[in-house]
Amino acid sequence: MSLVHAYTASSATAPLAPGTxxxxxxxxxxxxxDIAWAGICHSDIHTVxxxxxxxxxxLTVGHEIAGVVAEVGSExxxxxVGDRVGVGCMVDSCRECANCLAGVEQYCLRGFxxxxxxxxxxxxxxxxxxxxxxxxxxHFALRVPEAIPFxxxxxxxxxxxxxxxxxRNWNAGPGRKVxxxxxxxxGHMAVKLAHAMGAxxxxxxxSMKKREDGLRFGADHYHATSDPDTFxxxxxxxxxxxxxxxxxxxLDAYLNLLxxxxxxxxxxxxxEPVAVTLFxxxxxxxxxxxxxxxxxxxxxEMLDFCAEHGIAPEVEIxxxxxxxxxxxxxxxxxxxxxxxxxxxxxxxx
Ligand code: NAP
Ligand code: ZN
Ligand code: ZN
Numbered sequence: 097m098s099l100v101h102a103y104t105a106s107s108a109t110a111p112l113a114p115g116t117x118x119x120x121x122x123x124x125x126x127x128x129x130d131i132a133w134a135g136i137c138h139s140d141i142h143t144v145x146x147x148x149x150x151x152x153x154x155l156t157v158g159h160e161i162a163g164v165v166a167e168v169g170s171e172x173x174x175x176x177v178g179d180r181v182g183v184g185c186m187v188d189s190c191r192e193c194a195n196c197l198a199g200v201e202q203y204c205l206r207g208f209x210x211x212x213x214x215x216x217x218x219x220x221x222x223x224x225x226x227x228x229x230x231x232x233x234x235h236f237a238l239r240v241p242e243a244i245p246f247x248x249x250x251x252x253x254x255x256x257x258x259x260x261x262x263x264r265n266w267n268a269g270p271g272r273k274v275x276x277x278x279x280x281x282x283g284h285m286a287v288k289l290a291h292a293m294g295a296x297x298x299x300x301x302x303s304m305k306k307r308e309d310g311l312r313f314g315a316d317h318y319h320a321t322s323d324p325d326t327f328x329x330x331x332x333x334x335x336x337x338x339x340x341x342x343x344x345x346x347l348d349a350y351l352n353l354l355x356x357x358x359x360x361x362x363x364x365x366x367x368e369p370v371a372v373t374l375f376x377x378x379x380x381x382x383x384x385x386x387x388x389x390x391x392x393x394x395x396x397e398m399l400d401f402c403a404e405h406g407i408a409p410e411v412e413i414x415x416x417x418x419x420x421x422x423x424x425x426x427x428x429x430x431x432x433x434x435x436x437x438x439x440x441x442x443x444x445x
Contacts, residue, residue, distance in 0.1 A: 097121060101443040102156040102227035103416050105144040111420040112144075114443050117156050117223045119231045120216070126231050127175050128167035129183065134225040135160025135251040136414075136435040137281060138342045139185075139365065141423050143213055147367050151213050158225025159185040159211040162240060162249040163439070172234045180240040182399070184253035185389045187211050187222060187232045200391040225250075226419065228442050238396050241403035248408035251281060251434040252399060254389065255409060259286035259338060260398040261390035262361040263293060266336045270294040275330075275337045277321070277350065279306045280426075282340035282363060284433040285409055287313040289398075290338075292405040298334070300326070300350075302429065309410075309432070327352065332380060340364050351376045351384065359383040409434045415441040 097118050104115035122128050140157035142148055161183040165175050175181055188209035189201040196204050209216065212224030224230075240249045259282050268274045274295040276286040283299070290297045291314025298317040299310040310318045319326040330353045337350055341364040350360055351372065358380060372384055390398065402408060410433040414422050422435040 098229070100228040102223065103419055103437075103442060104154045104156045104226075106154050108144060108146040112226070114416070115154060115156075117227055119229055120218065122167050122169050122231055124169040124171040125233050125235075126169045127165050127172060127181070127234050127237050129161070129163040129181060129230050129232065129237065130166045131161055131163040131225060131228055131230060131439040133162040133247050133250040134158045134227075134437040134439055135254065135281075136419070136422055136426065136437065137254050138426055139254070140224075141426060142342070142365065142367075148365075152221050155213055155221070156223040156226050157212045158227070158437075159183070160250040160253045160255070161211075161225035161230060162246055162253070163230070165237070166229070168234070174234045175237055175239075180242075180246060180249070181237040182240050182249055182253045183211060183225070183230060183232055183237055184257060184395060185211055186392075187214070187236050188217065191235070199393045202389045202391055226416075226437060226442070228439060235392060238392070238399055241399060243403035243406070244399065244408055247413060247436055248411050250436055251285070251409040251411065252402060253395070255281045255285045255434060256289070256402065257390035257395045257398050258282055258363050258387070259340070260289050260401070261394055262338055262363065262387040263290050263295075263336075264394070265387070266359055266361060268293045268295040268336060272296070272335045273298070273333060273355070275300050275334045275353065276315075277337060277339045277345065278341040278364065279310055279433070280340060280342070280429065280431055281409070281434040284309070284313055286338050286340060287315050288407050289401075291315070292401070292407055298330075334358055336361065338363065342366060344368050344370060347371065347384065348373050348376045351382055354380055354382045356380045357382075359385055361385045361387050363387055411436045413438055416443065417441070
C-alpha cells in the first residue's frame with residue numbers, strides 16, 4: 097500500500113481539495129503508473145455532483161489518464177518500465193463473460209470496474225486519475241503511440257474512444273452524412289474522428305460562437321440549434337447523429353433530421369429519462385441508440401488511428417489549483433475543448 101497525493105471531492109458541493117489516497121501493492125499482473133496528465137471529463141462532474149446517484153465521499157475522480165510505467169508485476173508481458181501508457185474508464189472486468197470474450201469489456205455482464213467510484217477487488221472504492229499514481233491490471237493499460245503528444249493523449253482515453261466507438265459501429269465513412277451535437281470535449285473529438293474516417297460532417301452547436309473551430313476540426317457544415325430554421329433546413333439529412341450533449345435535448349426535433357435508416361446515438365448522459373414520439377421513429381425507419389465508452393481492443397485501435405491520422409484533442413493545461421475553476425467553465429460550455437491537469441502540480445514531492 098502506498099499513499100499518493102490527489103485532488104479529492106469531500107461532498108457534492110464543496111470544491112475539490114488536496115488530499116491523499118491509497119494505492120494497492122503491485123500484484124503479479126499489475127502495472128504502477130506515474131500519472132503525467134489527467135483529463136477533465138464532464139462525467140467527473142456529473143459523478144461528484146450526484147447527478148447519477150449517491151457516491152461515497154471522499155472520492156477522487158478522473159478517467160482520462162496518461163502516464164509512464166514505473167513498476168511492473170512479475171507476470172506482466174504487455175508493458176515495461178518507461179512505457180507511455182493510458183488508462184480510461186475501466187480498470188477491471190470479469191474477462192470470462194460473453195461480452196468480455198467478445199472484446200467489449202464495457203458491457204461486461206458482471207459489470208466492469210470503473211476507474212473511480214467502482215468496487216475494487218479488495219472491496220474498497222476505486223479512486224481515479226486526479227492523482228499522482230495508479231495501479232491497474234496490465235490489460236487495462238493502453239499503449240500510447242509516440243506520434244501522439246503526451247499531454248494530448250489523456251482525453252483520448254474517454255472522449256476519444258466514446259466517440260470513435262459509435263462512429264465505427266454505425267459505419268461513419270465516405271458517402272455518409274454524420275452530425276455531431278454539442279462541440280465540447282467529446283463533440284470536438286467526434287468531429288475530428290468522423291472527418292478522418294471520410295464522412296461528411298456537420299456540427300450542431302447551441303450557437304455560432306465555435307463555428308471557425310468546428311470547421312478547423314474538419315466539419316464541412318456548422319449550424320446553430322438555437323435557430324429554428326436549422327431544423328427545417330436539415331430535415332431528413334443525416335445517416336448518423338452522435339449526441340454528446342450533457343443536458344436533455346428535444347430528441348424528436350433531432351430524430352426528424354435523420355435520413356432513411358438513420359440513427360441517433362446518444363453518448364451524452366444527463367440523468368433525466370427522455371421522451372421520444374414513436375411516430376417520429378417510424379418515419380424513415382429511424383433508430384435511437386446509446387453507446388458506452390469502448391472495449392480495450394477498440395481503444396487501442398482508436399489510439400493507433402489517431403497516431404496514424406495526426407489526430408489529437410485541443411487541450412488547455414491546468415494546474416491542480418485551477419481544477420475547480422475548470423469545472424465551472426465546463427458547466428458553462430466554456431471549454432476549448434478539454435482541460436488536462438498537469439499531474440506534477442498535485443502536490444508533494
Ligand atoms: P462537455 O465538454 O461539457 O461538452 C458538452 C457540450 O454539450 C457542450 O460543450 C455544449 O456544446 C453542449 N451543451 C451543454 N449544455 C447544453 C444544453 N443545456 N443544451 C444544449 N447543449 C448543451 O462534456 P463532455 O465531457 O464532452 O461530455 C458530454 C456528455 O457525455 C456528458 O454527459 C458525459 O457524462 C457524457 N459521457 C458519456 C460517455 C459514455 O460512455 N456514454 C463517456 C464520456 C462522457 P455547444 O456549446 O457546442 O452546444
Ligand atoms: Zn469520461
Ligand atoms: Zn465480463
